[in-house]
Amino acid sequence: MDVRIYPSRLDGVIEAISSKAMAYRMFIAAALADNKTEIYLNNQSADVAATIGCLKQMGASVQVNGDYYTVSPVWSALNKTATLDVGESGAALRFLLPIAACIGENMSFAGLSKLQGKNLSEYLYKLNGCAATREKLPFTIKGKLESGVYRLVSQTNSQFLSGLLFALPLLKGDSEIIFTDKAPQSEYIEITLSVLEKFGIKTEKTESGYFISGNQKYISPLKATVDGDYSLAAYFIAADAFGNRVRVTGLNENSKQADSGIKDLLLAFNAKGTVLDLKNNSELMPILAICACYACSETIIKNVPEHKLKETERTKAMVYNINKLGGKASVSSEGIKIEGKGALKGGAIVDSFGDPRIAMAMTLAATLAEEPVTLLTAQAVNKVYPGFFNDFAKLGGKLSAL
Numbered sequence: 204m205d206v207r208i209y210p211s212r213l214d215g216v217i218e219a220i221s222s223k224a225m226a227y228r229m230f231i232a233a234a235l236a237d238n239k240t241e242i243y244l245n246n247q248s249a250d251v252a253a254t255i256g257c258l259k260q261m262g263a264s265v266q267v268n269g270d271y272y273t274v275s276p277v278w279s280a281l282n283k284t285a286t287l288d289v290g291e292s293g294a295a296l297r298f299l300l301p302i303a304a305c306i307g308e309n310m311s312f313a314g315l316s317k318l319q320g321k322n323l324s325e326y327l328y329k330l331n332g333c334a335a336t337r338e339k340l341p342f343t344i345k346g347k348l349e350s351g352v353y354r355l356v357s358q359t360n361s362q363f364l365s366g367l368l369f370a371l372p373l374l375k376g377d378s379e380i381i382f383t384d385k386a387p388q389s390e391y392i393e394i395t396l397s398v399l400e401k402f403g404i405k406t407e408k409t410e411s412g413y414f415i416s417g418n419q420k421y422i423s424p425l426k427a428t429v430d431g432d433y434s435l436a437a438y439f440i441a442a443d444a445f446g447n448r449v450r451v452t453g454l455n456e457n458s459k460q461a462d463s464g465i466k467d468l469l470l471a472f473n474a475k476g477t478v479l480d481l482k483n484n485s486e487l488m489p490i491l492a493i494c495a496c497y498a499c500s501e502t503i504i505k506n507v508p509e510h511k512l513k514e515t516e517r518t519k520a521m522v523y524n525i526n527k528l529g530g531k532a533s534v535s536s537e538g539i540k541i542e543g544k545g546a547l548k549g550g551a552i553v554d555s556f557g558d559p560r561i562a563m564a565m566t567l568a569a570t571l572a573e574e575p576v577t578l579l580t581a582q583a584v585n586k587v588y589p590g591f592f593n594d595f596a597k598l599g600g601k602l603s604a605l
Contacts, residue, residue: 204582205605206592208569210549213447213598217439219431219454220246220588224391226429227254227298227362228398231369233274234263235302236402236423242272243428245453246590253292257299260285261306276423283308286341291317296340297362298369300326304333304348305370313341326363329353350376350417357382361391368395372404372419380412390483393459401427430455434486435588437465438560439598441490442567444469445497449598462487474500481538482506488539489564492521496530497571498543505537517558524553524565528572550574555583563591570600577605 221244231254233240244251255265255272262282264275287303289295289312296312300323303310319340327335327342332349335342348370355364364380364387371378396406403422407414431453443449454463461483468479468491477495481488481504488507495502507518518539525532525541529548532541549572555562562583569576584591592602 205577205579206566206581206602207575207577207605208566209575209601209603210572211570211599211601213439213442213449213567213570213595213600215448215598216450216452217594217597218245218452219433219436220590221429221453222394222432222434222460223248223251224394224432224460225398226251227294228365228369228395229427229429230255230258230265230272230274231298231302232398232402232404232421233423233427234258234261234277235306235369235373236274236276236421237278238276238423238425240274240423241426242274243270243426244272245270245429246432249290250292250294253290253295254298257287257289257295260287261303261310276421277306281306284310286311286313289314289318291315293318293321294362296323297326297360298366300344300363301330301348301366301370304330304344304346305373307344308347309343309345311341311343326360329355329363329367348374350374350378353378353380354383355380355412357385357387359387361387361389361395364392365395368392368399368406368413368415371415372399372406372417372421374417376417378415378417379409380415382412386410386412390459390461397459430458430460433458433460433462433465435563437462437487438490438563438567439594440465441469441487441494442570444472445494446571447567447598469494472498472502474498476500477502479504480506486560488517489521489558489560490567492525492532492539492541493564493568495541495543496525496528496532496547496568497545499545500543502541502543503535503537504539504541507538517561520554520556520558520561521564524561525568527551527553528568528576547572548574549576552577552579554579555581557583559583559585559587563588566591566595566600566602 262277
């Protein structure tokens with residue numbers, strides 16, 4: 204889908220969509236709790252839906268009323284020999300492996316062909332006390348997860364690590380996760396720990412990892428809300444900073460999400476020149492690059508890991524698009540350099556290159572451009588924010604399909 208975006212200052216209020224990262228964790232905790240939990244979730248991704256489906260296969264019940272999900276835990280109808288069909292969701296698979304090994308007996312995993320060729324030994328061999336019938340889907344986990352010492356490396360997938368943090372408190376004995384190289388710094392683990400705390404589970408950070416007491420119980424808070432997704436809300440928050448008037452609700456000011464730092468990054472812009480370090484916020488580069496175009500000084504955005512796209516790289520794609528719109532951007536040794544002119548001319552064709560965050564950034568860039576902008580492959584937004592253009596229109600954004 205290609206669209207033409209017309210200059211139009213945005214003005215209004217939208218609600219942030221629910222964080223996928225928190226949604227996984229909230230539903231898992233609710234399924235392991237002692238009582239029902241009502242969860243507010245205004246946006247369900249395919250990965251979250253797959254996770255919920257597997258929890259139901261384990262024995263949980265999930266009733267839906269609009270944006271409210273009432274989760275009854277697995278314990279009263281626990282299916283210890285369930286087959287958990289994760290579909291195409293590698294996330295659901297990684298989260299639930301330790302949990303299935305903990306509460307099941309010969310639980311099996313299945314999935315669609317996209318996942319069936321993947322060797323899972325790096326996870327299966329870390330399940331102390333268990334063995335799998337094979338290293339690829341489909342397989343069955345034999346044995347029960349045991350408490351004790353789990354030695355991992357800092358690059359261990361955060362979803363699998365989170366699964367361990369969910370499962371180990373349920374075991375009779377105490378456990379310890381030790382990172383053999385260095386303790387990882389991950390917003391996703393911080394989100395896991397915040398959800399565990401909300402459900403009464405205690406974990407202790409150590410110099411080398413985590414200590415987890417056994418014999419703990421998940422205590423339902425009865426009602427819970429999945430925080431708004433800062434990584435996506437940040438795009439509209441930034442659009443407000445360069446001249447639109449947008450307020451985003453549904454965000455937790457105390458959120459553990461790394462991109463909750465968007466306001467600090469925006470405040471860092473300086474008339475004498477700005478350096479933005481996105482070591483922990485690389486997903487915000489596209490919209491911060493647009494902010495830099497509407498600034499009146501030079502901005503350098505550094506520590507932006509390359510995101511490989513089908514046709515190009517994210518940094519190069521943004522430089523290409525900004526220059527097409529009349530801005531001045533270049534790839535530097537540090538990342539990306541933008542000479543802000545306080546305005547963008549527009550009147551050109553730009554491309555998302557299949558990247559949802561580039562699509563959102565270029566759409567918002569066009570709101571204050573001097574001339575309409577044509578955006579190719581605008582449907583890329585559907586990968587992470589299917590309602591983006593609805594929210595854009597709600598705020599007064601004007602566009603037409605081509």
